[in-house]
Amino acid sequence: MMTPASFISMLALAAGSPPMGPFGMPEQASTIAAEIDFVYQVITWVCIFFFVLIVFLIVVFVIKYSKPPGTKAEGTATHNTPLEVAWTVIPLILVIGIFYVGMKGYINMRNAPLGAYEINVIARQWSWQFNYPNGATISELKVPRGRDIKLIMSSQDVLHSLFIPSFRVKQDVVPGRLVTLWFNATHEGEYDLYCAEYCGQQHSTMLTKVLVLEEDEFARQIEEDRVFMDMLPPDRLYVAGPRLYARCKSCHSLDGSTMTGPTWKGLWEKTVSGETVFTDGTTLKDLIGEGKMFMNPEDYIMQSIANPQQKIVMNFTGAMPTFQGMLSPLEVMALTDFMKNLDKFDEKGVPKDPEDELQRVIDKAKEAEESSN
Amino acid sequence: MSIYGDSTKASSGTNYLTHTRGFLSWALTLDHKRIGVMYLVSVLTAFFFAGMAAMALRLELIAPGEWFLSQDNYNQMFTVHGALMVFLVLIPAVPAAMGNFVLPIMLGAKDVAFPRLNLFSYWLWVTGALFFVLALLTGGLDTGWTFYTPYSIEGDDHMSGAMGGVIPALTGAFVLGFSSIFTGLNFIVTIHRLRPPGMTWFRMPLFLWAIYATAIIQVMATPILGITLALLIVERAFGIGIFNPALGGDPVLYQHFFWFYSHPAVYIMILPGMGIISELISVHSHKHIFGYRFIAFSSVAIAIFGFLVWGHHMFTSGQSPLMNIMFSAITFSVSIPSAIKVFNWLATLYKGSISLNTPMLYALSFLFIFTIGGLTGLHLGTLATDIHLHDTYFVVAHFHYVMMGSAMIAMFGGLHHWWPKITGRMYNETLGRIACGLVFFGFNATFFTQFILGSKGMPRRYADYSAELMGAENFEIFHFWHFWSTIGSFVMALGFFLMLGYLVHSMFKGRQAPDNPWGGGSLEWQCSSPPPHDNFSEPPTVGDCYDYSMLEWDEKIQGYHRREEAATSGE
Ligand SMILES: [Cu+2]
Ligand SMILES: [Cu+2]
Numbered sequence: 001m002m003t004p005a006s007f008i009s010m011l012a013l014a015a016g017s018p019p020m021g022p023f024g025m026p027e028q029a030s031t032i033a034a035e036i037d038f039v040y041q042v043i044t045w046v047c048i049f050f051f052v053l054i055v056f057l058i059v060v061f062v063i064k065y066s067k068p069p070g071t072k073a074e075g076t077a078t079h080n081t082p083l084e085v086a087w088t089v090i091p092l093i094l095v096i097g098i099f100y101v102g103m104k105g106y107i108n109m110r111n112a113p114l115g116a117y118e119i120n121v122i123a124r125q126w127s128w129q130f131n132y133p134n135g136a137t138i139s140e141l142k143v144p145r146g147r148d149i150k151l152i153m154s155s156q157d158v159l160h161s162l163f164i165p166s167f168r169v170k171q172d173v174v175p176g177r178l179v180t181l182w183f184n185a186t187h188e189g190e191y192d193l194y195c196a197e198y199c200g201q202q203h204s205t206m207l208t209k210v211l212v213l214e215e216d217e218f219a220r221q222i223e224e225d226r227v228f229m230d231m232l233p234p235d236r237l238y239v240a241g242p243r244l245y246a247r248c249k250s251c252h253s254l255d256g257s258t259m260t261g262p263t264w265k266g267l268w269e270k271t272v273s274g275e276t277v278f279t280d281g282t283t284l285k286d287l288i289g290e291g292k293m294f295m296n297p298e299d300y301i302m303q304s305i306a307n308p309q310q311k312i313v314m315n316f317t318g319a320m321p322t323f324q325g326m327l328s329p330l331e332v333m334a335l336t337d338f339m340k341n342l343d344k345f346d347e348k349g350v351p352k353d354p355e356d357e358l359q360r361v362i363d364k365a366k367e368a369e370e371s372s373n
Numbered sequence: 374m375s376i377y378g379d380s381t382k383a384s385s386g387t388n389y390l391t392h393t394r395g396f397l398s399w400a401l402t403l404d405h406k407r408i409g410v411m412y413l414v415s416v417l418t419a420f421f422f423a424g425m426a427a428m429a430l431r432l433e434l435i436a437p438g439e440w441f442l443s444q445d446n447y448n449q450m451f452t453v454h455g456a457l458m459v460f461l462v463l464i465p466a467v468p469a470a471m472g473n474f475v476l477p478i479m480l481g482a483k484d485v486a487f488p489r490l491n492l493f494s495y496w497l498w499v500t501g502a503l504f505f506v507l508a509l510l511t512g513g514l515d516t517g518w519t520f521y522t523p524y525s526i527e528g529d530d531h532m533s534g535a536m537g538g539v540i541p542a543l544t545g546a547f548v549l550g551f552s553s554i555f556t557g558l559n560f561i562v563t564i565h566r567l568r569p570p571g572m573t574w575f576r577m578p579l580f581l582w583a584i585y586a587t588a589i590i591q592v593m594a595t596p597i598l599g600i601t602l603a604l605l606i607v608e609r610a611f612g613i614g615i616f617n618p619a620l621g622g623d624p625v626l627y628q629h630f631f632w633f634y635s636h637p638a639v640y641i642m643i644l645p646g647m648g649i650i651s652e653l654i655s656v657h658s659h660k661h662i663f664g665y666r667f668i669a670f671s672s673v674a675i676a677i678f679g680f681l682v683w684g685h686h687m688f689t690s691g692q693s694p695l696m697n698i699m700f701s702a703i704t705f706s707v708s709i710p711s712a713i714k715v716f717n718w719l720a721t722l723y724k725g726s727i728s729l730n731t732p733m734l735y736a737l738s739f740l741f742i743f744t745i746g747g748l749t750g751l752h753l754g755t756l757a758t759d760i761h762l763h764d765t766y767f768v769v770a771h772f773h774y775v776m777m778g779s780a781m782i783a784m785f786g787g788l789h790h791w792w793p794k795i796t797g798r799m800y801n802e803t804l805g806r807i808a809c810g811l812v813f814f815g816f817n818a819t820f821f822t823q824f825i826l827g828s829k830g831m832p833r834r835y836a837d838y839s840a841e842l843m844g845a846e847n848f849e850i851f852h853f854w855h856f857w858s859t860i861g862s863f864v865m866a867l868g869f870f871l872m873l874g875y876l877v878h879s880m881f882k883g884r885q886a887p888d889n890p891w892g893g894g895s896l897e898w899q900c901s902s903p904p905p906h907d908n909f910s911e912p913p914t915v916g917d918c919y920d921y922s923m924l925e926w927d928e929k930i931q932g933y934h935r936r937e938e939a940a941t942s943g944e
Contacts, residue, residue: 024824035757036760040757040761043755043758050748054715054719057723058741061722065723065724066728067726067728069728070926071726072726073724073725076720076724078661078664079663079664079665079666080720084667087713091712092709095709098705099701099702099755102757102758102759103702103756103757104757105756105758106757110694157527158523158527161689163765165830166830168760170689170763170764171689172690174690174691175523175618191844192843194830194832196689196833197521197764198834200524201444201448201515203448203835
């Protein structure tokens with residue numbers, strides 16, 4: 001028999017909207033969320049009970065016993081041992097209970113089930129990078145719905161903390177250690193992922209999305225994320241620019257404004273003409289050429305990405321982390337191509353010509369491949 | 374000459390304020406009362422600057438976008454706010470400022486055991502404060518008051534934040550640590566050696582028990598902070614790997630060291646506040662404190678348990694699950710002594726004769742706010758829920774309920790309670806009540822909203838929340854509650870400015886204070902307001918300080934006097 005309530009909850013499941021948590025907790029979108037919220041609810045009710053009791057007594061006593069100055073207090077005994085023992089022991093029993101449910105919930109959320117799908121996470125100031133078993137590297141976390149996911153995390157610089165409120169999980173990412181975290185997402189959709197541990201200037205922009213996808217869709221997207229670079233026509237590598245730029249945008253603007261790093265607007269022109277000046281007083285012009293530090297402008301860009309500390313641009317600091325080994329040579333070429341073709345994009349990196357949209361180019365390439373088979 | 378002058382200023386003509394004159398007579402004074410007053414002025418000045426930093430933070434967060442502060446400015450501002458409030462304000466506020474003034478008089482003593490050390494503590498405080506100023510002049514810092522490694526170790530060239538001020542700030546905190554240790558040492562010896570005949574341990578006012586328990590923490594925990602900060606300075610200055618994983622160090626070790634001090638430090642801030650509340654509630658209810666021994670022992674219990682729970686700040690740090698479980702269990706043990714105190718205070722109100730004077734309003738505000746602050750500690754001590762709430766605004770709200778709403782409110786309660794004794798003047802009672810109301814409502818509006826922000830997942834130390842980066846729904850919620858939190862903070866600030874106004878006014882125009890305006894039974898109410906240079910002209914009589922049966926209200930002096938005095942002084 002299907003009761004109306006269960007029918008409604010089925011509809012909700014089908015529509016993919018997770019239930020809201022109690023007392024202002026976010027939506028419950030992982031398998032552990034409901035259990036944690038239960039503990040949260042129990043504690044909150046205990047709090048409300050004691051709060052109301054105490055405030056009620058304060059108000060009653062104040063109203064009842066407010067007297068003009070000089071009035072002697074009616075008075076009571078100065079102590080009452082049984083009473084005082086009672087209000088020692090009753091809270092003690094309550095907190096033992098709370099500790100116990102809290103501990104159980106914690107143990108369940110700590111121990112990752114065997115056979116979980118593993119994703120490597122690299123945290124760095126101020127972006128997240130997710131590496132998949134198939135070799136795909138992306139900056140948003142994509143996970144299949146209903147599967148145990150284990151994140152194996154490391155930091156390249158300082159402390160960070162991976163926090164997904166809707167899943168009720170959080171784990172500090174400690175440099176020099178590998179830490180893990182697991183969850184199982186119950187509802188398709190898009191959720192916020194925050195950095196919760198202060199990590200410097202742009203801590204508050206170290207956010208990304210968690211995309212929970214159905215298994216098939218997940219497999220398709222992750223495969224595409226792996227091979228999309230190979231599917232691009234070699235003369236239009238720049239279409240991958242906006243996507244790769246997502247990892248650089250916390251420090252580099254496209255609109256000419258100065259952020260942590262130099263803007264990319266006009267960067268290519270500046271590099272070709274060699275007018276870039278470095279903190280040590282040297283000028284790029286004198287460093288480019290056969291047998292010099294940089295072979296050509298492309299080489300300069302490539303080395304700037306792989307080894308940013310080598311030459312620091314005047315008026316900036318060495319804040320840029322290295323991307324050595326995190327971007328393939330092809331991806332670096334695509335980024336360079338993007339810098340060369342910035343006029344094809346607006347100030348947010350959206351292509352002006354819809355034909356330049358990455359998805360469209362990939363779809364076309366796929367079609368072509370299929371028709372040739 | 375006031376009409377009350379003759380009947381109240383029973384002893385000699387001068388008091389500690391007029392005893393000697395000139396700058397040096399203050400700067401080099403050995404009088405605990407003057408040192409207390411200097412601490413008070415200094416601490417309140419630091420409170421003003423740290424509060425202004427907080428207002429800047431709240432203003433930035435009233436709307437999304439970097440409309441008022443840049444990210445760098447925001448990060449430096451919350452570092453300044455936290456470091457000043459913790460090291461310059463909260464830790465010395467009650468013990469060093471109020472304690473210095475009140476403790477020896479409560480003991481019927483002429484001074485603390487080591488007056489020179491006391492003066493030295495004060496000047497160490499000033500030195501520490503100057504180091505903080507130096508930190509701001511040398512480029513500032515944006516590490517947060519916690520100085521977490523490896524962020525605090527790396528140099529300017531690796532981070533784009535401000536780092537030049539890290540070493541001066543660490544040095545400042547180091548020096549302030551010694552100021553705190555010496556104060557604690559001084560009070561321990563004073564309480565052991567200078568109690569008057571007849572005042573047994575269990576006849577001491579509860580404020581003294583609280584100060585004693587606090588002093589033990591100060592002396593035992595603060596050296597750990599000193600060592601930790603010194604290691605950090607060495608690591609930063611010479612690149613020796615201690616906490617930096619790049620040099621083979623361990624950042625989690627730093628967190629252990631840091632919280633081994635900084636958790637007990639929470640009790641350095643709150644325990645003396647609780648001591649004040651025990652006094653205020655009993656005096657203004659004109660009723661014997663209920664359950665003296667339970668309250669006294671609970672202070673000691675909090676001081677002891679407080680040393681064993683530091684790991685609850687690190688549930689998500691990567692420490693082992695077994696450690697997490699143990700720390701969670703011990704953490705709950707701290708809640709019991711706190712609960713005992715609250716129930717005993719309630720029982721003291723019961724059948725009392727309550728006067729709703731300004732100090733009492735602060736005490737009642739404390740009860741309300743501390744109840745919320747303490748109870749929400751349960752959410753954070755519980756492992757399953759803390760994982761979600763850690764490093765969110767829920768934690769920010771919780772510790773402001775305990776630090777600002779409890780420790781500072783208690784301090785202001787004490788200030789209003791002892792103001793007549795300190796200055797010899799009464800402030801405007803009506804304005805006092807209005808200011809207390811503004812602070813109370815403003816405070817709750819500022820910080821209760823932050824519990825909701827935190828439950829929803831808003832991380833702390835975020836310079837911005839933006840519609841571009843967050844889900845639309847989350848953004849809306851964050852924006853709404855941040856807005857109201859900021860409004861609340863302005864109401865609270867208004868209350869504090871009003872307080873500043875009438876307190877300053879009272880110093881010049883206030884009515885002469887009677888010796889015992891509230892009907893207190895402890896010894897400080899037996900000497901004149903303000904007290905003479907050496908406190909008591911004749912040795913005070915020591916009885917039960919919570920026995921109010923001998924105190925009679927005297928309409929003429931708007932204060933209380935002892936019945937036996939009433940017989941002799943009846944002109
Ligand atoms: Cu961060
Ligand atoms: Cu703590």
